[in-house]
Amino acid sequence: MVQVRSLARYLEAFAPLAYQESYDNAGLIVGDPDMEITGVLVALDATETVIDEAIAKGCNVVVAHHPIIFKGLKKLNGKNYVERTVIKAIRNDVAIYAAHTNLDNVAGGVNFKIAEKLGLQHVRILAPKTQVLSKLVVFVPDSDLEAVLTAIYDAGAGRIGTYEHCSFRVGGTGTFRPLDGANPTVGEIGLDETVDEHRLEVILPAYLENSVVAAIQKAHSYEVPAYDVYPLNNANQEVGSGAVGELSEAMNLPDWLAYLKQQMHLNVIRYTPWRGTPIRRIAVCGGVGSFLLNDAVRAGADVFVTADYKYHEFFDADGRIVICDIGHYESEVFTKELIIQQLSKHFRTFAVILSDTVTNPVQYFT
Ligand SMILES: [Zn+2]
Numbered sequence: 001m002v003q004v005r006s007l008a009r010y011l012e013a014f015a016p017l018a019y020q021e022s023y024d025n026a027g028l029i030v031g032d033p034d035m036e037i038t039g040v041l042v043a044l045d046a047t048e049t050v051i052d053e054a055i056a057k058g059c060n061v062v063v064a065h066h067p068i069i070f071k072g073l074k075k076l077n078g079k080n081y082v083e084r085t086v087i088k089a090i091r092n093d094v095a096i097y098a099a100h101t102n103l104d105n106v107a108g109g110v111n112f113k114i115a116e117k118l119g120l121q122h123v124r125i126l127a128p129k130t131q132v133l134s135k136l137v138v139f140v141p142d143s144d145l146e147a148v149l150t151a152i153y154d155a156g157a158g159r160i161g162t163y164e165h166c167s168f169r170v171g172g173t174g175t176f177r178p179l180d181g182a183n184p185t186v187g188e189i190g191l192d193e194t195v196d197e198h199r200l201e202v203i204l205p206a207y208l209e210n211s212v213v214a215a216i217q218k219a220h221s222y223e224v225p226a227y228d229v230y231p232l233n234n235a236n237q238e239v240g241s242g243a244v245g246e247l248s249e250a251m252n253l254p255d256w257l258a259y260l261k262q263q264m265h266l267n268v269i270r271y272t273p274w275r276g277t278p279i280r281r282i283a284v285c286g287g288v289g290s291f292l293l294n295d296a297v298r299a300g301a302d303v304f305v306t307a308d309y310k311y312h313e314f315f316d317a318d319g320r321i322v323i324c325d326i327g328h329y330e331s332e333v334f335t336k337e338l339i340i341q342q343l344s345k346h347f348r349t350f351a352v353i354l355s356d357t358v359t360n361p362v363q364y365f366t
Contacts, residue, residue, distance in 0.1 A: 001036035002349055004028065004061060004095050010346055011063070011099055011339075015109060018207030019132070019239055020102040025067040030086055031095025037061050040347075042339045043355035044332055046096045048081060050357050051088045057353055060094050063343070065110070065335045067098035099339065104241065105129065110286040111243035113338040114305065114331065117263050118282060120245030126283050127242055127295040128235035134206045138216055138227040139174050139197050141186065148200065151219035155212040157204035161237060168201045174226070185221045205239075206231065242285040242292045244299045250278035253322065260305065260324060265333075267364040270309065270325040272317035279303055279322070286332040290316070297321050307331040329360035 008028050020026045029046075039059035043050045046064040054062050068085050078084045089096050104110045107125060115123040136157060140148045149167060152158060158166045174197035178184040187193030204212050209229055216225055251259065256279045257269055282303050283296035289306025290313045296304040297320045304317075309325040317323045336354055343352045 002347060003033065004031055004035045004037060004097070005033035007037060007040070007061065007063075007343070007347070008033065008097060011097070011342065012102075014342055015099050015102040015106050016205070016207055017102055018205070019105040019129070020100060021105075024101045025070050026098050026100040026102045029067055029069050029096045029098055030089045031061070031093075031097075035060065035093065035095060037347075037350045039351040039353060040343060041353050041355050042336050042343070043357060043359060044329065044336055045359035046085060046089075046098070047357070047359050048085045048088055050355055050359065051085055051092065051094055051096075053355055053357050054094050055092050057351075059351070059353060061097065062089070062094060062355075063097045063099065063339055065098065065100055065103065065332055065339075067100055068096055103335065103338075104286060105239055107238045110332060110335050110338065111241075111284050113334045114264075114284045114286055115243050115245050115282075117334055118245075118260070118284070118305070119248065119263070120243075120282055120284075121248060123243050123245035125237060125240040125242070126244045126285070126299060127292055128237050128240035130233050130235050131231060132206050132236050132239055133232040133234050134204055134209055135201060135230040135232055136204055136209075136212060136227060137199060137201050137230070138220070138225060140200050140220065140225075141174070141195050141197050141222070142171075144219065144221050145169070145198055145200070147219045148216060151215040152200075152202055152212060155215035156208045157212045158202040160203060166203065169198045171196065171198055173197065183223050185223060203232070203234075205236070242283055242289065242295065244281065244283045244296070244301055246281050247279070250280040252276075253279060256303065257324070260326065264326055264330055266326050266330055267366060268327070270314075272314050272321075272323045273319065274302075274322045275319055277302070283321075284331075286335065287328050293317070293321070293323070305331070327360075327362065329362065333360075 040061045041054040041059040046062045046068040174195045177192045279302040281301045283301035285306040288308040303322045305324045307328040
């Protein structure tokens with residue numbers, strides 16, 4: 001049997017919690033990590049109806065995109081839908097897990113799914129995050145080099161884009177003098193020692209620092225390995241907000257709007273005027289995206305597909321780009337497919353089911 005903990009660990013290897021926005025509340029929201037999974041229901045929102053659906057379908061885990069508890073709860077007496085959902089989940093031993101902005105912010109996540117639905121090519125992160133990478137330098141006696149490198153790679157360091165096992169090393173001389181109380185692997189108390197060592201450098205996601213350092217301490221033969229960790233300003237091209245890519249063929253605006261409506265199963269698109277040049281490069285951001293408008297313009301996008309635009313924010317398009325507001329639910333509904341695909345790749349011992357509850361609170365009268 002698979003425990004909820006393993007499900008969380010697997011999802012977080014793809015969409016690390018460290019990449020959620022500061023206001024977010026992704027992760028295991030309700031439930032015991034040790035509970036054994038009978039089935040997983042995947043929904044955009046974990047509502048009361050979705051918990052009922054999970055129970056009816058024999059699923060004791062709901063994986064949702066939006067965290068049901070977002071701003072915190074001070075009382076739990078069922079006076080609103082959030083409290084009632086949480087109470088129902090706890091009473092029925094249903095765990096609720098949310099993969100939210102951490103799933104937005106990774107390559108292959110929510111925005112890449114939208115890009116896939118729109119048939120975009122050369123898809124990349126629209127606004128890559130900085131300050132999420134570190135450089136680690138460790139000084140290793142030649143005899144430890146292979147063991148330390150293997151430990152570093154296994155702990156997740158040394159990846160750059162589609163390359164792994166990336167490192168740099170240069171040979172040199174390490175010096176030290178063990179003091180009273182030391183238990184040196186090499187050298188003697190009170191005597192200066194000189195050893196042939198390598199200076200080994202790797203890049204790593206900053207959130208993995210503790211586990212990489214622990215791996216080094218385990219693999220390195222010295223009592224006290226010498227290492228440095230430097231925060232980097234380099235953008236991580238694999239992590240960040242939004243996505244951008246190109247249509248295989250340019251379109252005019254009416255054709256584009258018809259295509260967008262069809263591909264994303266839309267009732268309505270709210271959009272801004274266009275100067276008439278062909279549409280080819282498309283920026284996307286599931287859910288609230290207005291904060292990325294300038295990134296989309298800077299990336300040379302002809303169109304920005306997103307949601308939750310306010311009236312005055314539409315003016316910011318200013319003829320530079322076509323904002324297409326397709327609705328929050330509509331922009332993210334395919335996230336369910338993405339989660340199902342991820343889970344089905346790895347877990348075979350329980351069912352992973354797509355929720356058929358329409359959780360969109362917005363209806364259209366047309
Ligand atoms: Zn959303």
